[in-house]
Amino acid sequence: MGGAGGGGDRLRRRVDIVDIASPSTSVEVNLSVVHAMYELQGWADLPDGLLHSIVALLCSFPDLHAFSSTSRSWRAAFSSYPSKQTFSTLFPPLLLQPDIPWCSPCPYPISNSFVPRLCHVTDIMNEDTYCCCQIPLFAQINTPLSPLDEFCFRGSSYGHLILSSKTSCLLVDVFTGVTVSPPQLPVNQATHIYYGALTAPLASPDSHLIVSTDNHNLFWHVGDRSWSGRSLPNGRLTQIVVFEGKVFGMDAERNIFTVHLSPLIHIQEISVSFEERVIRRRLGIAWLVACTDMLLLVGCQGSSYVRTGQTFEAFRLDLSTEPATWVKVDILQNRAIFLGSDERSRPFCCMNPERWGGKSNCLYYYTNNRKNWTAVELGEPLKGHASNTSIFMFTSCFTMLTPMWVVPSKFSS
Structure with missing residues (x-):
């Protein structure tokens, strides 16, 4: 990404696609002025302090992407922005929808050594605006064979899909297509892989x-040449979250663990009172969610699906007691939580959703039967619509990719 002229042209083209904070007419006027100033007055050489003040005013992940892709100097200014980690809680995550066919040209090139599959990524602040991402092409009817046909979806975190095939794993950046191949798993080909998660962004020195x-449970310190293995008395971890700098895990029985990565890897179960075990096990569907200053268990009673009339519940893990307890949370205050239909997909918490047109104390969920997202208030019965009074939500552990909420890796905290 070279000189000022080329950078200004990229700025004009990209923001036309993804800048959804303003009406299209005002965007065109603003961009013509920006383009002229960029070319004639050296916007590429603006000081970092001024560029940082522009970053602070941006209102969505597409806006941030447009800014950071404009030129080398702007990308460097974005990289040095001191509060990038707050973006993942300021904006709603993007909705990856592999179940919607793609029929438009890619708005910007993305390189991938594997055969790509184009997907919609929706910014829910403007449902009519779509970005485009590339993901591996999984086996489908009437499609050519791909090197990734045998790979299965195992999880997503920090903007990456986690795939496995026999003794191989693969990390794929959803928005760039860049892949990372860990060492071969120390298992035989008959071993079943259930779940995968990162403990930090790939660039972090502590990422596992x-x-x-x-x-x-197998651990790979990113960059190492081998894996480490650790067992649990009751089996495997099914969800991983990072809360206040610590890694927490949950198994299929809703038991909670702390996962210590240094100096030696070990997994320690958190003692929870018997009554609280009964509470959490009654949830047929549940997610472990890091929600600002709370570690939450969010779910719904019954089986692994939610129907019209049912309600979601939330419990906060209180670690100040011995044993620990789950405390009922009646209201999320100024927070909203985004849940996917696959428990292996990372949930997200967003602060002050009203700033982008959302609503606090709500759970945002993708409804498979309506091919769209919906919001339900915590503790309130799930309601249908005039055209569809029945809403059916379910969780799955399919090997195929399902719709999920994602945050691009460069904005992940």
Whole structure:
């Protein structure tokens, strides 16, 4: 990304696609002025302090992407922005929808050594605005064979898909197509892989990939040449979240663990009172959610699906007691939580959703039967619509990719 003229042209083209904070007419006027100033007055050489003040005014992940892709100097200014980690809680995550066919040209090139599949990524602040991402092409009817046909979806975190095939794992950046191949798993080809998650962005020196097999949890410190294995008395971890700098895990029985990565890897179960065990096990569907200053268990009673009339509940883990307790949370205050239809997909918490047109104390969920997202208030019965009074939500552990909420890796905290 070279000189000022080329950068200004990219700015004009990209923001036309993704700048959804203003009406299209005002966007065109603003961009013509910006383009002229960029070319004639050296916007490429603006000081970082001024560029940082522009970053602070941006209102969505597409806006941030447009800014950071304009030129080398602007990308460097974005990289040095001191509060990038707050973006993942300021804006709603993007909705990846592999179940919607793509029929438009790609708005910007993305390189991928594998055969790509184009997907919609929706910014819910403007449902009519779509970005485009590339993901591996999974086996489908009437499609050519791909090197990734045998890979199965195992999880997503920090903007990456986690895939496995026999003894191989693969990390794929959803928005760039860049892949990372860990060492071969220390298992035989008959071992089943259930779940995978990162403990930090790939660039972090403490980043680990955790993969759960039949009865073991395997750890790979990103960059190392081998895996480490740790077992749990009751089996494997099914969800991983990072809360206040610590890694927490949950198994299929809703038991909670702390995962220690240094100096030696070990997994320690958190003692929880018997009554609280009954509460959490009654949830047929549940997510472990890091929600600002609370570690929450969010779910719904019954089986692994939610129907019209049912309600979501939330419980906060109180670690100040011995044993720990789950405390009922009646209201999320100024927070909203985004849940996917696959428990292996990372949930997200967003602060002050009213700033982008959302609503606090709500759970945002993708409804598979309506091919769209919906919002339900915590503790309130799930309601249908005039055209569809029945809403059916379910969780799955399919090997195929399902719709999920994602945050691009460069904005992940």
